[in-house]
Amino acid sequence: MKNFWKKINKPILAMAPMAGYTNSAFRQICKKYGADVVYSEMASAVALNYGGKKTIELLKFQKSERPYVVQLFGNEAKYFCGAAKVVSEKIKPDGIDINMGCPAKKVFSNGSGAALMNNIAAAREIIKETLKGTKLPVSIKIRSKVGDMTAYKFVKVIKDLPISAIMIHGRSLSQGFAGEIDYNQIRKVKSLYEEEAGEKKELKADKHLSAFNSFFSPSLPIILANGGINAPLDAKIMLEKTGADGIGIARGALAKPWLFSQIRKYLEEGKYEEFNLSEIKKAALRHAKMSYKSGGNHGIVEMRKYLLWYFRGFENAKMVRKELVRVESLEDVERVLRRI
Numbered sequence: 001m002k003n004f005w006k007k008i009n010k011p012i013l014a015m016a017p018m019a020g021y022t023n024s025a026f027r028q029i030c031k032k033y034g035a036d037v038v039y040s041e042m043a044s045a046v047a048l049n050y051g052g053k054k055t056i057e058l059l060k061f062q063k064s065e066r067p068y069v070v071q072l073f074g075n076e077a078k079y080f081c082g083a084a085k086v087v088s089e090k091i092k093p094d095g096i097d098i099n100m101g102c103p104a105k106k107v108f109s110n111g112s113g114a115a116l117m118n119n120i121a122a123a124r125e126i127i128k129e130t131l132k133g134t135k136l137p138v139s140i141k142i143r144s145k146v147g148d149m150t151a152y153k154f155v156k157v158i159k160d161l162p163i164s165a166i167m168i169h170g171r172s173l174s175q176g177f178a179g180e181i182d183y184n185q186i187r188k189v190k191s192l193y194e195e196e197a198g199e200k201k202e203l204k205a206d207k208h209l210s211a212f213n214s215f216f217s218p219s220l221p222i223i224l225a226n227g228g229i230n231a232p233l234d235a236k237i238m239l240e241k242t243g244a245d246g247i248g249i250a251r252g253a254l255a256k257p258w259l260f261s262q263i264r265k266y267l268e269e270g271k272y273e274e275f276n277l278s279e280i281k282k283a284a285l286r287h288a289k290m291s292y293k294s295g296g297n298h299g300i301v302e303m304r305k306y307l308l309w310y311f312r313g314f315e316n317a318k319m320v321r322k323e324l325v326r327v328e329s330l331e332d333v334e335r336v337l338r339r340i
Helices: 026-030 043-051 052-060 079-091 115-116 119-134 153-156 184-203 207-214 232-242 251-255 259-271 276-310 317-322 328-340
Strands: 013-017 037-044 066-071 095-099 139-146 165-172 221-228 244-250
Touching: 013 026, 013 052, 013 221, 013 259, 026 066, 026 251, 026 276, 037 043, 037 052, 043 052, 043 066, 043 079, 052 079, 066 079, 066 317, 079 095, 079 119, 095 119, 095 165, 115 119, 119 165, 119 317, 139 153, 165 184, 184 221, 184 232, 221 232, 232 244, 232 259, 244 259, 251 259, 251 276, 276 328, 317 328
Parallel strands: 013 037, 013 244, 037 066, 066 095, 095 139, 139 165, 165 221, 221 244
Antiparallel strands: none
């Protein structure tokens, strides 16, 4: 299977995975507004290993979402090979990602997510077992720091494994989703691979080593910088300070999935337009229709949390949000939006 990461023009704008939010409708709306890559929510490797029908159903996607990456989580390597096989054969996404950065207490206390950065042996085995179970490109998502383990130190001891992409959240485990971004850690990881590639390129050029050319053919993983990107300027600063190949946008896209198109325009032209209320209402309705198509009225109930993100900071927002949190049908959504 070809590595789709290498085909995307840089900088890559990815919709980062978020538990409870990155469902099919949200992925579709982000793609509509310019996301290059989208991720699923976290999926249990254990459940998939045993062919969990409910999990498989939740991971289904539309062709318009490609390239689409399924993210796995867990703490035991023995389940990841089987999970990767199920994902590859039954879901058929474009890539598989391993969550090694989730800070949620429930996940961390179980030895999954960010806890894997402090368990190198388990992390390596999980990556190897995932690679064994699929021909799809395998990526990982980590944090800038977990305890005394930094992203740089962690990547240094797993860089011999053929990982296709690494998304690094620039905050530590203790910071969670707030606070300053550690740009330096992301830049150090990027530099680590560039330095190694340079060394191998020099060795490959030596005629006496021509027999080992296939061994000295490094494929640099794509490095994505994540965290605190809520506006086009944030994206520009992140790219400039880290040297990353792209960015991962998470919470910033919840309030405005059109952020992807704004960032692209800003990076290319140095300017962008803010959405006015009319455009926000159109985007919200478009998203609601996608949710309805995916899940009927249940999809609309799921849509409530997104609508609350869309309509923040407006005049009479509190009153409107009280109505939006009670919508049960597409007609309800249309009715409330007309009144805003």
